[in-house]
Amino acid sequence: MLFALHLFSIIDSPYFRMEQEITEPRLLKTLSKDEQALRFIVIILLALSFVAVLSTRLFVAAASASLMILTCWKEFYKCCHEDWEQGKPSTRVAAINVGESVDRKAESENNQVEKKEPATNICSACEKKNDSLKLCNGCKCVWYCDKKCQNRHRREHKKECRNIKRELDKRGGTLDIGTEVQLPPIPDLSPQEKCPICICVLPITGKLHIYNACCGKTLCGGCDMQHKIKNREMNARENAKRAQMKQPPIPSTCAFCRTTLPNPKAELLDRLRKRVERKDSLAINDMANHYGYGDHGLPVDQMKCIDLLGQSAGLGCPSAQCQLGIFHYIGGMGLEKNEEEANKYFKQAAEGGHLISLHNVGCAEEIAGDDVTAMRHWRMSASGGYTPSMEALIKCFEVGLLYHGDLAETVQAFYLARAELWTEDRNQYIEYLKKTGKYKEAYNY
Ligand SMILES: [Zn+2]
Numbered sequence: 001m002l003f004a005l006h007l008f009s010i011i012d013s014p015y016f017r018m019e020q021e022i023t024e025p026r027l028l029k030t031l032s033k034d035e036q037a038l039r040f041i042v043i044i045l046l047a048l049s050f051v052a053v054l055s056t057r058l059f060v061a062a063a064s065a066s067l068m069i070l071t072c073w074k075e076f077y078k079c080c081h082e083d084w085e086q087g088k089p090s091t092r093v094a095a096i097n098v099g100e101s102v103d104r105k106a107e108s109e110n111n112q113v114e115k116k117e118p119a120t121n122i123c124s125a126c127e128k129k130n131d132s133l134k135l136c137n138g139c140k141c142v143w144y145c146d147k148k149c150q151n152r153h154r155r156e157h158k159k160e161c162r163n164i165k166r167e168l169d170k171r172g173g174t175l176d177i178g179t180e181v182q183l184p185p186i187p188d189l190s191p192q193e194k195c196p197i198c199i200c201v202l203p204i205t206g207k208l209h210i211y212n213a214c215c216g217k218t219l220c221g222g223c224d225m226q227h228k229i230k231n232r233e234m235n236a237r238e239n240a241k242r243a244q245m246k247q248p249p250i251p252s253t254c255a256f257c258r259t260t261l262p263n264p265k266a267e268l269l270d271r272l273r274k275r276v277e278r279k280d281s282l283a284i285n286d287m288a289n290h291y292g293y294g295d296h297g298l299p300v301d302q303m304k305c306i307d308l309l310g311q312s313a314g315l316g317c318p319s320a321q322c323q324l325g326i327f328h329y330i331g332g333m334g335l336e337k338n339e340e341e342a343n344k345y346f347k348q349a350a351e352g353g354h355l356i357s358l359h360n361v362g363c364a365e366e367i368a369g370d371d372v373t374a375m376r377h378w379r380m381s382a383s384g385g386y387t388p389s390m391e392a393l394i395k396c397f398e399v400g401l402l403y404h405g406d407l408a409e410t411v412q413a414f415y416l417a418r419a420e421l422w423t424e425d426r427n428q429y430i431e432y433l434k435k436t437g438k439y440k441e442a443y444n445y
Pocket residue numbers: 123124125126127128144145146149
């Protein structure tokens with residue numbers, strides 16, 4: 001095993017308590033020769049101008065200071081623009097880019113492993129098919145229609161691009177170093193649950209989901225918020241009248257089935273209980289959380305929480321399976337630490353395509369020394385848009401485990417999945433959470 005990934009969770013929400021973080025970059029940052037030389041020149045010039053100022057040779061001081069500024073400016077300009085230079089037309093760059101892949105294709109044919117062709121004809125920003133795409137010159141992984149598409153994608157792509165580019169620079173432009181391991185194609189990910197209103201894949205973190213016990217539907221926060229805004233606008237006049245007469249405002253309705261939302265909250269528990277009796281795995285999972293954290297006036301009951309989670313997990317709810325895995329892993333909710341038991345639950349949820357669990361199984365495999373199985377799992381969760389898995393794979397590339405071609409293929413799938421996860425309404429919901437101080441960085445995973 002080349003390195004160890006650390007896996008830990010932060011319990012923080014009554015819904016879905018699962019944020020994975022991978023710590024410790026495995027390779028120490030080393031300066032390239034160019035950077036070392038630059039640093040040396042700047043120090044010399046700085047010393048020179050200092051001495052010149054002391055000995056009142058103002059001309060020498062001015063000359064070395066301007067030279068220093070010029071050197072820094074040139075480097076600064078290079079840093080800003082290098083990542084965003086357009087590559088050559090795709091046909092030509094493709095030949096360079098997949099140079100290694102061509103050899104590997106022959107190799108993989110020998111090994112009878114079928115490799116998927118990377119999506120080099122889909123723009124990572126607008127997702128349109130285009131035959132004359134240009135390669136990102138920084139990471140040499142993603143393709144764009146033009147500079148405009150590239151700039152639009154910059155915010156999303158910046159971090160991955162910088163990390164991959166840093167490694168490529170270290171390698172002097174070579175994509176692969178020869179120690180990489182052969183991987184099968186990215187396994188197909190089971191279809192992810194969608195929001196029944198916007199028909200987009202639900203956000204990965206359950207903190208951005210709204211479960212309504214009236215219809216038993218899980219909606220995305222974006223759709224729920226838009227519906228509440230419309231509700232408020234529609235009832236504004238009537239509510240103003242009611243306020244004057246000191247009457248309660250018209251209650252909101254469910255964004256999906258338009259049933260009046262429970263008010264007071266005790267009604268919410270009654271509705272939930274009815275669903276629990278009908279063995280609705282999502283309702284049982286929700287109820288488990290309310291008991292675990294004493295929400296809506298319920299007494300905190302950890303045993304009841306674990307019992308309900310077990311029932312929900314038994315009915316095949318991946319969130320409950322993952323949650324149980326986490327409690328076993330960290331020894332939470334009154335359970336004793338038990339990694340074996342934790343992995344059992346992570347594996348169950350991973351089979352259902354649960355992204356966070358796929359990532360966790362990957363971490364467990366990596367810790368156990370099976371890098372290939374770990375990468376297989378991470379490639380799946382990354383292709384569903386899960387950022388910590390993408391980060392883990394970039395680290396695998398940095399230590400020479402993952403071919404650049406395989407990395408590129410995953411990065412492309414990652415962005416396609418991410419594009420499906422974020423809608424205008426969801427972004428607005430995030431803005432609202434940020435304004436009200438309820439947002440956490442991990443929600444964006
Ligand atoms: Zn485009």
